[in-house]
Amino acid sequence: DAKTTQPPSMDCAEGRAANLPCNHSTISGNEYVYWYRQIHSQGPQYIIHGLKNNETNEMASLIITEDRKSSTLILPHATLRDTAVYYCIVRAGGYQKVTFGIGTKLQVIP
Amino acid sequence: GAVVSQHPSWVICKSGTSVKIECRSLDFQATTMFWYRQFPKQSLMLMATSNEGSKATYEQGVEKDKFLINHASLTLSTLTVTSAHPEDSSFYICSASTADRPSGVDGYTFGSGTRLTVV
Numbered sequence: 001d002a003k004t005t006q007p008p009s010m011d012c013a014e015g016r017a018a019n020l021p022c023n024h025s026t027i028s029g030n031e032y033v034y035w036y037r038q039i040h041s042q043g044p045q046y047i048i049h050g051l052k053n054n055e056t057n058e059m060a061s062l063i064i065t066e067d068r069k070s071s072t073l074i075l076p077h078a079t080l081r082d083t084a085v086y087y088c089i090v091r092a093g094g095y096q097k098v099t100f101g102i103g104t105k106l107q108v109i110p
Numbered sequence: 111g112a113v114v115s116q117h118p119s120w121v122i123c124k125s126g127t128s129v130k131i132e133c134r135s136l137d138f139q140a141t142t143m144f145w146y147r148q149f150p151k152q153s154l155m156l157m158a159t160s161n162e163g164s165k166a167t168y169e170q171g172v173e174k175d176k177f178l179i180n181h182a183s184l185t186l187s188t189l190t191v192t193s194a195h196p197e198d199s200s201f202y203i204c205s206a207s208t209a210d211r212p213s214g215v216d217g218y219t220f221g222s223g224t225r226l227t228v229v
Contacts, residue, residue: 034217043116043203043220044154087153091217097144098205098218100154 004088009105012082018075020104022088025069030092033064035073037084038103044087047073078108112138114206116221123194123228131189131224133204139184140206144218145177148201160187194228201225 005023012018024033032051036044048055048062050071055062061074075082087103113136123129133143141162146154158168158179166179176198178190187206191198205220 032217036220038154041201041223041225043114043205043223046217046219049217097156097159099156100146102153 004090004101006086006088006101006104008102009107011107011109012075012078014080014108014110015077018073018078018082018106018108020073020075020086020088020106021070022073023070024088024090027068027090028092031090032092033062033068033071034089034091034098035060035062036087036089037082038087039081039084044100047086078106080108080110082106083108112206112219114140114204114219114221116204116224118224119222120225121227123226125195125228126193128190128192129194129226131191131202131204131226133187133189133206133221135185135206135219138206140187141184142207143181143187144205144207145179145187145189146203146205148203148223154203157189191226194226196228199226199228 032049034049035047038044048057048060050062050064064071085103085105087100089098115134115136117132121129143160145157147157148154156169157172158166160166160179160181162181162184168174176192181187201223203223205218
C-alpha cells in the first residue's frame, strides 16, 4: 500500500467546514483512497473512498487532485461529534491488509 | 450495511489467565478478517490476518503462540490471548473484508473493539 502523510492535528469551529488533507504521492493506478475515522475508544468507521473522481456521500466529500497525489476530506458542517482521529489510507481492492498511519486528530471547537 | 460484532467490549482478567475475543460478521461472509491492537494515544497496529479454514498470518514481532487466532467459519474469527500479562492490556479491534460482498464498496468494516485489562 502507498504511504500517506497527514497533519497530526487540526482544529475546526463547530458549524464550519473541516478540510483534512492527505498526501499520497506514491499512489498506484489501481489504488483507492479511503478515509476512516475513529472516535475515542471505538472501532474505526468508514467515511468515504474514491479512485480519481470526486465523491460525496451523506457524511463527507472527497476531493482527489488530478494527478492523484493528494486528496482532501471535507466535512461540510462540523459538529462536536465529528471530533475524532481521521485516517487516510490508500490501497487496492480485495483482501489486502490495511496499515494505519497516525492520522489527523480533529478537534471541533464550540 | 456490513456489520461486524465484537465481544466482549471490555474484559478484566488476572495475570496468567487466557482471554478469548470473538469477531462476527453479521450480515455477510468474511473470507478474511484482521486483528489489530491499539495502545493509548497510538495508531492501530496490525497483528495478524485471519483466513477462513487456514492458519493466520502474523505480522513481524507478534507472538503466534501467545495470540491464538482461529477462523473456523466464514462469519467468526476468535483471538485468544494466552497467559495474559499486564503488558498485554490494550484495545483489540477486528475487521472484516467486505470483498466477499457482491455490493461491498467500503473495503473493511471494523468491530467496536475490546478493552483488555490484565491485573
